[in-house]
Amino acid sequence: MTDLILAILHHLLVFALFSIFAVQMALVRPGLGASTVSRLARLDGAYGGIALAVIIVGFARAIFGLKGWDYYSTYWVFWAKVGAFLLVGLLSVPPTLRFRRWLGAARADAGYIVPDDEIGAVRTWLGREGLVLLLIPILAAMLARGIGY
Structure with a gap:
């Protein structure tokens, strides 16, 4: 039962992580204003917290799950x-x-609009992050099937 609970929790956290990333990608666009910046910062904090939870639960799965630490x-x-x-x-x-x-x-100026060049720079970083994020479910599928073991 422990393995099942950890697997469910791990999957839900990963889905939440991908969801927040998708929302960030949608929000970071030209014309980004103060109210959206505030929402984006809160989402980013949640993203970090969920990422930490993914790591903790993932290692708990590797240690306490059915296959055990020796396998992983x-x-x-x-x-x-x-x-x-x-x-x-x-x-x-x-x-x-x-x-x-x-x-x-944005806190200093309620009418703040993020400069377009900064939007472009952040979107570049988010694009790189997204590409690597896509590798994770691929590796997870390989891991679940023992490919390359």
Whole structure:
């Protein structure tokens, strides 16, 4: 039962993570104003918290799940998935820093509009992050089937 509960929780958290990422992609566009910046910053905080929960629950699955740590700890696909997730985290840092800067500007000026060049720069980072995010379910499918073990 522990394995089932951890699997369900892990999947729900990953779906939530992908959902928040999709909303961020939709919100970061030219004309981004102060009220949306505030929403974007809150979403980004939730994204970070959910990402941390994904890591915790994912490792709990690897340790306490049916296959156990001995299986996962020696499996290169598991470590590739962990590495991809960490890379997503690193790629999310520049957008997060921009969101925080934009939030400060929006708090100082209710009429603040994010400059288009900054929108473009953040969308580039989000695009990179999204590409790596797409690797994670691919690696998860490989992991579930023991491909390359």
